[in-house]
Amino acid sequence: MGRYVARRLLQMIPVFIGTTLIIFLMVHILPGDPIRAMWGDKAADPAQVASLRHEFGLDQPLWKQYVDYMGNLFQGDFGKTFGGREVIDEMSESFPVTLRLTAVAMIIEIIVGIGLGAWAGLRAGKAADTGVLIFTLIVISIPVFVLGFLARFVLADQLGWVAPNVQDSTDYAQLFLPGFVLAMLSMAYVARLTRTTFAENLRADYMRTAMAKGLPRRRIVGVHLLRNSLIPVVTFLGTDIGGFIGGAVVTEGIFNVQGVGNLLFKALQQREGSTIVGVVTVFVLVILVINLLVDLLYAVLDPRIRYA
Amino acid sequence: MRGAKSAKWVAGAAIIALAATACGGNDKDSDSGMNSGKADPNGILTAQLSEPQNPLQPANAKESQGSRVLRTIFSGLVDYEPGTGKLVYVNAESVTPNADSSVWTVKLKPGWKFHDGTTVTSKSFVDSWNWSANVKNNQTNSSWFQDIKGYEDVHPAKGAPKADKMSGLKIVDDNTFTISLTGSVSYFAYKLGYDVWAPLPESFFKDPAAAGQKPIGNGPYKFVSWDHKKLIKVRKFDGYQGPNKAKNGGIDFKNYTTAEAAYSDLRSNNLDWIEQIPTTSLTSYKQDLGDRAIDAEYSAVQSIVPAFYTKQFKDINPKVIQGLSMAIDRDTITKTVLHGTRTPADSYVARGVIGYKPGALGDVTKFDPAQAKKLIKDGGGVPGNKISIQFNADQSHKPWVDAVCNSIRKATGVECVGDSKPDFQADLNARDNKQVKSMYRGGWVLDYPVNSNFMRDLYGTTAAGNTSGYSNKEFDELAAKADKAKTLDETVKMYQEAEQLLKNDMPAIPLWFYKNNSGQSEKVFGKIVYGQDGDPIFTDVQVKAKK
Numbered sequence: 001m002g003r004y005v006a007r008r009l010l011q012m013i014p015v016f017i018g019t020t021l022i023i024f025l026m027v028h029i030l031p032g033d034p035i036r037a038m039w040g041d042k043a044a045d046p047a048q049v050a051s052l053r054h055e056f057g058l059d060q061p062l063w064k065q066y067v068d069y070m071g072n073l074f075q076g077d078f079g080k081t082f083g084g085r086e087v088i089d090e091m092s093e094s095f096p097v098t099l100r101l102t103a104v105a106m107i108i109e110i111i112v113g114i115g116l117g118a119w120a121g122l123r124a125g126k127a128a129d130t131g132v133l134i135f136t137l138i139v140i141s142i143p144v145f146v147l148g149f150l151a152r153f154v155l156a157d158q159l160g161w162v163a164p165n166v167q168d169s170t171d172y173a174q175l176f177l178p179g180f181v182l183a184m185l186s187m188a189y190v191a192r193l194t195r196t197t198f199a200e201n202l203r204a205d206y207m208r209t210a211m212a213k214g215l216p217r218r219r220i221v222g223v224h225l226l227r228n229s230l231i232p233v234v235t236f237l238g239t240d241i242g243g244f245i246g247g248a249v250v251t252e253g254i255f256n257v258q259g260v261g262n263l264l265f266k267a268l269q270q271r272e273g274s275t276i277v278g279v280v281t282v283f284v285l286v287i288l289v290i291n292l293l294v295d296l297l298y299a300v301l302d303p304r305i306r307y308a
Numbered sequence: 309m310r311g312a313k314s315a316k317w318v319a320g321a322a323i324i325a326l327a328a329t330a331c332g333g334n335d336k337d338s339d340s341g342m343n344s345g346k347a348d349p350n351g352i353l354t355a356q357l358s359e360p361q362n363p364l365q366p367a368n369a370k371e372s373q374g375s376r377v378l379r380t381i382f383s384g385l386v387d388y389e390p391g392t393g394k395l396v397y398v399n400a401e402s403v404t405p406n407a408d409s410s411v412w413t414v415k416l417k418p419g420w421k422f423h424d425g426t427t428v429t430s431k432s433f434v435d436s437w438n439w440s441a442n443v444k445n446n447q448t449n450s451s452w453f454q455d456i457k458g459y460e461d462v463h464p465a466k467g468a469p470k471a472d473k474m475s476g477l478k479i480v481d482d483n484t485f486t487i488s489l490t491g492s493v494s495y496f497a498y499k500l501g502y503d504v505w506a507p508l509p510e511s512f513f514k515d516p517a518a519a520g521q522k523p524i525g526n527g528p529y530k531f532v533s534w535d536h537k538k539l540i541k542v543r544k545f546d547g548y549q550g551p552n553k554a555k556n557g558g559i560d561f562k563n564y565t566t567a568e569a570a571y572s573d574l575r576s577n578n579l580d581w582i583e584q585i586p587t588t589s590l591t592s593y594k595q596d597l598g599d600r601a602i603d604a605e606y607s608a609v610q611s612i613v614p615a616f617y618t619k620q621f622k623d624i625n626p627k628v629i630q631g632l633s634m635a636i637d638r639d640t641i642t643k644t645v646l647h648g649t650r651t652p653a654d655s656y657v658a659r660g661v662i663g664y665k666p667g668a669l670g671d672v673t674k675f676d677p678a679q680a681k682k683l684i685k686d687g688g689g690v691p692g693n694k695i696s697i698q699f700n701a702d703q704s705h706k707p708w709v710d711a712v713c714n715s716i717r718k719a720t721g722v723e724c725v726g727d728s729k730p731d732f733q734a735d736l737n738a739r740d741n742k743q744v745k746s747m748y749r750g751g752w753v754l755d756y757p758v759n760s761n762f763m764r765d766l767y768g769t770t771a772a773g774n775t776s777g778y779s780n781k782e783f784d785e786l787a788a789k790a791d792k793a794k795t796l797d798e799t800v801k802m803y804q805e806a807e808q809l810l811k812n813d814m815p816a817i818p819l820w821f822y823k824n825n826s827g828q829s830e831k832v833f834g835k836i837v838y839g840q841d842g843d844p845i846f847t848d849v850q851v852k853a854k855k
Binding site (some may be wrong): 045089 | 359360361362363370371443444446447448450451463464465466517520536537538563564565566568569570572573575576578702731732733734735736737738740750751752753765771772773774775
């Protein structure tokens with residue numbers, strides 16, 4: 001187990017360097033100069049542009065910029081934004097916001113998704129099952145921004161039940177609506193996945209054995225069935241956390257949540273290499289670690305899986 | 309059959325429209341309380357703002373967001389009267405030129421204080437300008453000081469600065485200083501209204517970076533806090549002595565991710581002023597907001613500019629460009645595609661600017677397909693019989709570019725297509741490197757409200773804003789002469805002559821002037837008044853007293 005983890009951690013290094021290099025190159029390969037763009041339609045002063053480019057190291061050859069950037073990164077220095085702020089400050093302001101939103105979305109996704117899936121799976125082929133299938137199909141086919149605008153229009157503008165935007169991102173009650181919208185799509189997938197594995201595992205040998213032993217139904221479903229059915233669901237949830245953290249741009253935009261998605265979006269608009277690479281670096285780390293945790297979780301769920 | 313069907317559809321649409329107006333009527337009734345009640349002199353206004361791109365240093369706000377905050381914290385020597393563009397003295401008692409407008413004497417109103425209690429003196433201005441102009445200090449607006457003698461010493465085209473002071477700035481006493489310019493500029497006083505000319509307190513120079521996070525100014529509001537990407541707070545400065553004292557207790561500038569989010573907060577009164585109605589609500593906002601809807605023109609113009617370095621336009625007969633201009637149905641496009649967010653342009657100079665003459669371009673901006681066709685034919689036609697208009701796809705330019713192209717194509721038979729660049733950076737890149745294939749989208753917001761700003765700074769052969777390669781000796785000479793004129797009136801008149809010259813030479817095709825489509829909440833007392841730069845005059849906004 002220890003050796004397995006160590007090997008996985010070592011494998012992360014080339015993945016990490018590769019992804020950051022690709023992102024770095026992609027940001028710099030785009031046409032146009034972000035410094036020049038600060039002047040907009042107005043004429044830029046070449047001397048000042050040159051001076052600013054020098055300030056941000058953009059006048060160096062690309063390989064040197066990358067080496068410098070990585071060198072600083074290992075000392076915990078993520079560089080500065082064009083506005084002169086530390087990228088690490090910007091990230092430490094926005095990551096907690098996104099993490100809270102992710103947590104809300106995750107909880108909704110797990111409870112509603114697995115609940116619905118289990119409910120439908122146990123009644124496979126019956127009206128309840130069909131109902132859940134149709135419901136999830138509808139949710140999957142609606143784009144998230146439609147869902148977001150619709151939810152806000154109905155719940156905030158028309159009914160006035162909630163504030164239309166998140167005013168204070170530390171208030172979990174306010175994060176409920178964006179969290180719900182963010183969770184909807186994945187929730188539908190989780191429900192479908194759970195339903196299918198439940199329906200399949202119901203016919204498994206060990207289920208028949210458990211029933212033949214005369215175990216109470218609660219134990220059969222709650223322990224034998226649920227635990228065995230969770231493996232694909234956990235895999236999905238694991239990748240989903242990464243998706244939530246990185247892919248909440250649309251939801252964050254609709255509900256005015258100042259999270260990482262927005263940070264990244266604004267940075268992309270301004271071509272702020274330091275912020276983009278910094279945020280993506282953290283994404284890569286998060287996803288690598290979550291993948292490892294998911295793999296380790298398999299062993300907990302299914303004792304037959306052993307890592308050596 | 310088909311005809312009958314569409315008639316029915318139109319009838320249906322009419323009913324919906326009626327229902328909507330009826331709804332709007334109701335809203336209006338409930339809204340008419342805008343002027344009722346009492347204003348609270350200490351009420352706090354909440355206004356929309358995106359995160360400023362740069363630290364809050366006076367010469368470091370090229371974009372509107374940082375500038376919006378800076379203008380509340382700093383007061384310059386002069387300001388402009390909204391509507392007329394006339395000069396109003398703020399921190400200056402007088403700004404007077406010598407005989408040929410090359411040396412200007414500034415007298416300050418004595419006894420002005422910065423928010424930290426120190427006195428505003430000549431030194432505060434001179435030090436500020438010297439610091440801001442210095443190339444080392446990386447201020448995006450540093451080139452604003454280029455008229456001053458000695459600018460090249462602190463801001464050389466290449467290499468390190470030779471001095472840290474401009475020789476053209478001389479302190480006479482605590483409240484008097486002189487500015488020597490490299491040439492004559494009769495409207496120099498007008499330039500002084502821009503943010504970059506603000507004074508800076510002693511403490512700024514000790515740590516400019518820290519001061520950029522926590523600015524201390526001499527303006528109507530004092531800075532309180534900056535919670536990045538969330539909120540910037542400014543509060544009324546009680547010791548303020550200027551003519552534009554704040555009529556509210558302060559402003560909370562709130563950050564929004566999207567125009568949609570801001571708009572929904574405005575409608576629920578969580579936000580008192582928004583920058584721009586989201587495109588999705590442009591057709592309905594007047595019904596939604598009733599008399600709280602704001603529809604104000606400001607001094608900016610959008611045009612399409614031929615790239616004169618291309619084969620196509622190198623030796624073009626100006627008649628062809630005039631023809632193209634007359635092939636554009638500005639009235640219809642501004643009303644339909646642009647939802648009334650712009651008004652048709654009839655001049656190179658935007659309305660509200662001193663020297664703007666209604667209909668200055670005469671027939672050239674009128675839609676007349678027959679005449680357009682004739683002019684293009686007389687001028688020898690468009691080479692290749694095809695033009696393209698370059699624009700950036702990351703802003704909503706495509707709809708109007710398509711509409712303009714459509715109009716040109718229909719009226720003249722000249723093929724016209726949009727040339728889309730993925731984002732603004734790529735668009736600028738192509739313009740700066742002279743890689744535009746045919747024509748490009750150009751925009752210009754006023755720097756100072758004198759017509760020279762819309763001509764000399766855009767179409768002068770050596771003007772930095774001239775990226776099309778346009779060059780007209782006659783115009784350059786006239787502009788140089790106009791700048792040296794004894795009085796502003798003469799200058800303005802000469803530039804009006806120059807505009808007629810441009811009309812015959814067509815360096816660009818002006819399309820329309822910009823408007824602000826915005827709104828205010830129910831908490832605002834009276835209607836918000838706008839300045840010519842397209843931002844509200846925040847000091848005049850009043851907040852209703854709570855009942």
